[in-house]
Amino acid sequence: MDGRLMTHTKITSAQVAARAGVSQSAVSRVFTPGASASRKTVEKVRKAAEELGYRPNVLARAMVSGRSRIIGVVVAYLENQFYPVALELLSNALQARGYHILIFTAPNSSDAVDLVVQDLMDYQIDGIIAASVSMSSDLAHRARTAGIPVVLFNRAQEGEGFSNVTAANVLGGAQVAKFLLAGGHDRIAHIAGWQGSSTGRDRQAGFLAVLENADLEPWAVVDGMYSRAAAGACARDLLRGTERPDAIFVGNDHMAFAVMDVLRAEGLMPGQDISVVGFDDVPLASWGAYDLTTFRQPVNRMVESTVDIILQQIETDDAQPCSVEIEGELILRSSARIPEGWVS
Amino acid sequence: MDGRLMTHTKITSAQVAARAGVSQSAVSRVFTPGASASRKTVEKVRKAAEELGYRPNVLARAMVSGRSRIIGVVVAYLENQFYPVALELLSNALQARGYHILIFTAPNSSDAVDLVVQDLMDYQIDGIIAASVSMSSDLAHRARTAGIPVVLFNRAQEGEGFSNVTAANVLGGAQVAKFLLAGGHDRIAHIAGWQGSSTGRDRQAGFLAVLENADLEPWAVVDGMYSRAAAGACARDLLRGTERPDAIFVGNDHMAFAVMDVLRAEGLMPGQDISVVGFDDVPLASWGAYDLTTFRQPVNRMVESTVDIILQQIETDDAQPCSVEIEGELILRSSARIPEGWVS
DNA sequence: CTGAAAGCGCTTACAG
DNA sequence: CTGAAAGCGCTTACAG
Numbered sequence: 001m002d003g004r005l006m007t008h009t010k011i012t013s014a015q016v017a018a019r020a021g022v023s024q025s026a027v028s029r030v031f032t033p034g035a036s037a038s039r040k041t042v043e044k045v046r047k048a049a050e051e052l053g054y055r056p057n058v059l060a061r062a063m064v065s066g067r068s069r070i071i072g073v074v075v076a077y078l079e080n081q082f083y084p085v086a087l088e089l090l091s092n093a094l095q096a097r098g099y100h101i102l103i104f105t106a107p108n109s110s111d112a113v114d115l116v117v118q119d120l121m122d123y124q125i126d127g128i129i130a131a132s133v134s135m136s137s138d139l140a141h142r143a144r145t146a147g148i149p150v151v152l153f154n155r156a157q158e159g160e161g162f163s164n165v166t167a168a169n170v171l172g173g174a175q176v177a178k179f180l181l182a183g184g185h186d187r188i189a190h191i192a193g194w195q196g197s198s199t200g201r202d203r204q205a206g207f208l209a210v211l212e213n214a215d216l217e218p219w220a221v222v223d224g225m226y227s228r229a230a231a232g233a234c235a236r237d238l239l240r241g242t243e244r245p246d247a248i249f250v251g252n253d254h255m256a257f258a259v260m261d262v263l264r265a266e267g268l269m270p271g272q273d274i275s276v277v278g279f280d281d282v283p284l285a286s287w288g289a290y291d292l293t294t295f296r297q298p299v300n301r302m303v304e305s306t307v308d309i310i311l312q313q314i315e316t317d318d319a320q321p322c323s324v325e326i327e328g329e330l331i332l333r334s335s336a337r338i339p340e341g342w343v344s
Numbered sequence: 345m346d347g348r349l350m351t352h353t354k355i356t357s358a359q360v361a362a363r364a365g366v367s368q369s370a371v372s373r374v375f376t377p378g379a380s381a382s383r384k385t386v387e388k389v390r391k392a393a394e395e396l397g398y399r400p401n402v403l404a405r406a407m408v409s410g411r412s413r414i415i416g417v418v419v420a421y422l423e424n425q426f427y428p429v430a431l432e433l434l435s436n437a438l439q440a441r442g443y444h445i446l447i448f449t450a451p452n453s454s455d456a457v458d459l460v461v462q463d464l465m466d467y468q469i470d471g472i473i474a475a476s477v478s479m480s481s482d483l484a485h486r487a488r489t490a491g492i493p494v495v496l497f498n499r500a501q502e503g504e505g506f507s508n509v510t511a512a513n514v515l516g517g518a519q520v521a522k523f524l525l526a527g528g529h530d531r532i533a534h535i536a537g538w539q540g541s542s543t544g545r546d547r548q549a550g551f552l553a554v555l556e557n558a559d560l561e562p563w564a565v566v567d568g569m570y571s572r573a574a575a576g577a578c579a580r581d582l583l584r585g586t587e588r589p590d591a592i593f594v595g596n597d598h599m600a601f602a603v604m605d606v607l608r609a610e611g612l613m614p615g616q617d618i619s620v621v622g623f624d625d626v627p628l629a630s631w632g633a634y635d636l637t638t639f640r641q642p643v644n645r646m647v648e649s650t651v652d653i654i655l656q657q658i659e660t661d662d663a664q665p666c667s668v669e670i671e672g673e674l675i676l677r678s679s680a681r682i683p684e685g686w687v688s
Numbered sequence: 689c690t691g692a693a694a695g696c697g698c699t700t701a702c703a704g
Numbered sequence: 705c706t707g708a709a710a711g712c713g714c715t716t717a718c719a720g
Binding site: 062063095 | 353354397399400401402403404406407412414421422423425427428429431432435436439444445446447448449460462463465466467468486489490601602604605606608609627628631632633634
């Protein structure tokens with residue numbers, strides 16, 4: 001060890017104790033919320049700690065208390081703006097309550113997610129938030145056994161003992177269908193969200209039910225896989241023939257942007273020649289270049305619920321799974337014809 | 345404790361040892377890369393571990409080894425697509441090498457960042473990556489004392505002992521200026537990146553130096569603060585009079601999108617009526633709605649460098665600060681007039 | 689209120 | 705190669 005390395009000194013509670021002339025336990029108590037210490041002790045310890053630059057080692061605390069104050073967050077792709085927005089809100093909300101996020105990225109296949117969540121659990125995290133990814137029931141069981149609450153964000157998975165927070169996807173899809181019908185469209189296509197996900201299925205189900213109720217056969221229903229490339233390809237397919245849809249409901253905004261890009265490249269003007277409606281209302285949807293009519297998922301309220309649920313489960317040690325569905329609303333912009341006298 | 349809580353059993357190495365009929369140390373060695381154990385022992389231990397579902401506790405390991413395999417990442421706003429992209433790449437690269445990201449969000453003021461980094465260090469992280477935020481020299485000193493390497497991503501800060509990874513910002517700004525001059529523009533405005541940041545200053549400096557060299561006074565130079573709202577307001581200001589700029593270099597793509605939205609709202613067509621050039625080349629820049637000409641920061645190579653530097657410093661315990669500047673290139677699209685015969 | 693002591697789950701010299 | 709033991713930096717009963 002040379003001089004430079006020697007400067008890597010980590011100050012411990014014992015050193016603070018020595019300088020303050022108290023026991024190591026006393027130091028610990030001063031830094032433990034809720035523990036009792038006399039005013040004198042507190043003062044001496046705080047002074048010594050300040051002078052030495054002492055800060056408690058969270059990992060050591062975690063070992064003995066069994067609480068790491070770390071929440072594992074699993075996300076798939078950050079390309080869809082919905083996720084960075086959610087992640088930032090999540091991080092802020094958790095930070096404000098003394099927790100922090102250990103982030104894991106995983107391709108959205110159950111196997112990959114399982115591997116990653118295994119890794120996660122090695123860090124003794126207090127809880128898991130899985131954003132738009134699915135987990136196997138085996139892993140669900142492991143988390144349960146380890147007493148680690150799991151909240152699925154923007155994804156529902158029945159019967160596995162997870163909690164989940166979603167927007168009202170079925171209602172949202174239905175609302176979009178009513179809107180397009182009221183607008184007088186009769187060649188309505190759907191580029192659906194990934195049918196391997198609950199959100200994709202629910203939005204589609206709500207949408208199709210309303211069309212069926214109105215005795216209107218959808219012009220086409222295809223799976224856009226929540227992928228920009230796939231959605232673009234679907235849009236090109238839909239435009240291939242001489243007869244075209246007069247409206248397209250796209251399973252999320254991220255895909256809707258791709259669809260609008262394709263329409264314009266074909267010389268069609270969204271909102272005039274063809275109506276496009278998305279789902280999410282990410283910030284980009286309101287930017288001038290797209291100005292997308294879309295069903296808003298209130299991401300801030302979804303995040304609040306998620307944080308409330310997971311912290312409550314952590315802190316009460318009681319992980320009763322619970323499902324929350326947050327209401328949304330249709331946001332009218334220029335990408336789709338607005339029916340006369342339409343009231344949301 | 346009721347039955348449900350009793351199931352929260354964490355399996356320890358001692359339990360595995362008991363079942364395998366070996367010592368606890370033996371179990372530890374089997375799970376420690378590089379430690380030696382006989383084939384027999386390995387087999388017995390793996391079998392018992394498998395049966396019990398044992399996984400080593402990373403926190404306990406971190407305590408004794410002094411290595412948490414956690415990297416703290418501080419980011420400001422995730423709204424600019426550059427950051428989610430970088431974060432995802434960073435997370436993947438680090439995960440592949442056995443590290444994970446503890447994420448901290450902080451408004452980009454030195455004070456706020458300092459507070460957050462304090463928190464970070466309590467987790468005994470092995471290193472800090474600060475993405476586009478600045479830290480005080482006081483904190484720099486603390487990190488140094490604690491032996492924690494710090495890498496600034498997309499931001500340079502001289503003389504504090506940090507490492508930093510940036511794109512060639514001065515050259516990039518210069519390249520944009522040459523491009524606009526070659527395109528025959530002579531009323532060239534600059535909505536600069538935040539002048540409190542090295543990237544904002546460097547891009548502007550490179551840009552203005554070339555104009556000055558060509559004896560062209562810039563039409564206007566204003567600070568867009570890296571903010572969508574501010575940049576939009578700047579653009580509206582620039583268009584107010586009867587005489588208008590014929591080109592605008594915007595300090596990053598995120599602001600350039602706002603500028604393009606304003607231009608179009610005013611009935612101007614980017615690339616025809618007025619040239620717009622950005623900086624970054626985020627994915628959205630290539631989407632049809634913007635199709636933005638921009639100087640590309642090769643984010644994948646920036647991330648690679650960042651990961652290499654920080655892991656090398658962690659693993660050799662030797663934190664010689666090091667600065668890396670990554671070359672970029674101008675990407676031509678339709679938002680700016682292309683000079684005849686232009687070769688990058 | 690306070691200190692001595694045990695213990696959280698590991699890794700790592702140290703003997704054998 | 706293997707086990708007994710010390711120790712990482714804390715918290716938390718337990719006596720006083």
